[in-house]
Amino acid sequence: MAIVKTIYKRLLQSYGPQLWWPAETEFEVMVGAVLTQHTSWTNVEKSITSLNKKNALHIEAIMQMPETELSTLIRPSGFHRVKAKTLISLATLIHEQYDGSVEKLKKLPSNKKRIILLGVKGIGPETADDILLYALNEPCFVIDEYTKRIFKRVGKTPNNGSYNSWQKMLDKEFKGSLNEMREYHALLVVLGKNHCKSDPNCTGCPLVDICVYGSSHMSAS
DNA sequence: GTCCCGTAAG
DNA sequence: CTTACTGGAC
Numbered sequence: 001m002a003i004v005k006t007i008y009k010r011l012l013q014s015y016g017p018q019l020w021w022p023a024e025t026e027f028e029v030m031v032g033a034v035l036t037q038h039t040s041w042t043n044v045e046k047s048i049t050s051l052n053k054k055n056a057l058h059i060e061a062i063m064q065m066p067e068t069e070l071s072t073l074i075r076p077s078g079f080h081r082v083k084a085k086t087l088i089s090l091a092t093l094i095h096e097q098y099d100g101s102v103e104k105l106k107k108l109p110s111n112k113k114r115i116i117l118l119g120v121k122g123i124g125p126e127t128a129d130d131i132l133l134y135a136l137n138e139p140c141f142v143i144d145e146y147t148k149r150i151f152k153r154v155g156k157t158p159n160n161g162s163y164n165s166w167q168k169m170l171d172k173e174f175k176g177s178l179n180e181m182r183e184y185h186a187l188l189v190v191l192g193k194n195h196c197k198s199d200p201n202c203t204g205c206p207l208v209d210i211c212v213y214g215s216s217h218m219s220a221s
Numbered sequence: 222g223t224c225c226c227g228t229a230a231g
Numbered sequence: 232c233t234t235a236c237t238g239g240a241c
Contacts, residue, residue, distance in 0.1 A: 033226085040225040043239055078237040082228080124228045144226045189226055198224075 003156055004173035007207060008180070011187035014206040018186035021134035026102045027094075028057055029135035033127050034086050035077040046076035059100050063091035086122025093120060102135065110138045125163045130185075139181040141170040146192030147185070153196060155212035 001009075023029045028048070035044040050073045051057045056065060071084035093116070098104040105113060113136055117128040125143070132138035141147075143166040151157065151170070158165040176184060195205040200213065208214035 036225085037227040038225065038236090039227085039238080040240075043225080046239085076238065078225085078239075079227085079235095080237065082236055086228090122228065126227065130226075142226080146226065185226085192226080 002173050003154065003210065004170060006210065007150075007154065008174060008176070008184050008187070010206045010210075011191055012183060015187055015190050017183055018190060020182055020186040021130075023134075025058070026106075026135040027059055027091075030090060030102075030131050031057065031062070031087060033130040033134070034083055034090070034122065035074060037079065037083070037127060039078045043076045043078065047074040050074070050076075059091045059094055059102075062087050063095050082122060086120065089120050089122065106136045110140075113138065129167075133178075133182055133185065137178055139176065139178045141167050141174070141181065142185045143167050143170070144185075144189070146196065147188050149198070150188055150191060150196045150207075153200070153211055153213035154207060 021029045021032065023032055031051070032044055032048065035047050048057070054061075054073060056062060056070075056073065062070065065088070067081075067084050067088060070087065071080040074080050074083055074087075077083060094100055094102065094105060105116070108116070110132065113132060114128055117123050117131055118125065123131075129140050129142045132140050133142055143163050147170075148161075148166060151166075156169075158169040174180075174184065191205070191207070195201050195207075200217070202208050202211075202214045202217050205211070205214055
């Protein structure tokens with residue numbers, strides 16, 4: 001079986017369904033996707049909690065909130081000034097162009113949705129794909145640092161290292177349902193946190209035997 | 222001091 | 232390509 005499918009099966013078997021994204025609403029998924037940029041999820045949770053306490057985890061509240069107040073609320077997530085601008089731009093876009101309805105956004109063709117998201121300053125390809133996958137029901141491969149690191153070590157790398165070439169390579173080899181695409185990204189993140197860190201910990205990794213890096217780093221120890 | 226589910230700007 | 236953006240956990 002092709003390596004990309006094999007890895008999915010292994011990870012699902014090892015870790016079970018992850019049922020991502022952890023959020024109450026689709027807009028909350030979007031907020032979380034922005035806040036978790038280069039930031040650990042535990043810090044994002046602090047921000048989400050603060051926003052919830054202010055009853056501010058919805059489009060109108062974010063849109064109307066003074067930038068300084070919002071940036072204070074999301075402080076634990078880091079890059080808070082930049083991220084506050086991004087969240088206000090995103091909320092304003094949905095409010096003004098789509099009647100404040102995520103459902104309207106969702107109904108647009110997938111390529112258009114992606115272009116719209118990428119048009120928001122502060123939303124790049126990874127965040128756009130997170131939002132497409134977990135908020136707008138659009139199956140796609142999210143290419144984050146974990147994904148690249150894991151597939152590089154396993155021995156599966158695209159011709160050039162661009163975001164698009166990674167995505168094309170993986171989308172081509174794994175045509176999954178929406179739910180499977182959601183699970184795959186979640187499972188790769190779990191593997192990245194548990195084993196495939198920048199300083200790798202191959203002991204107990206469910207992929208050691210099929211990983212180029214893992215195979216050459218387990219014998220000696 | 223290093224690492225977090227990055228992005229924009231120079 | 233490099234650097235700025237930022238704070239919290241370990």
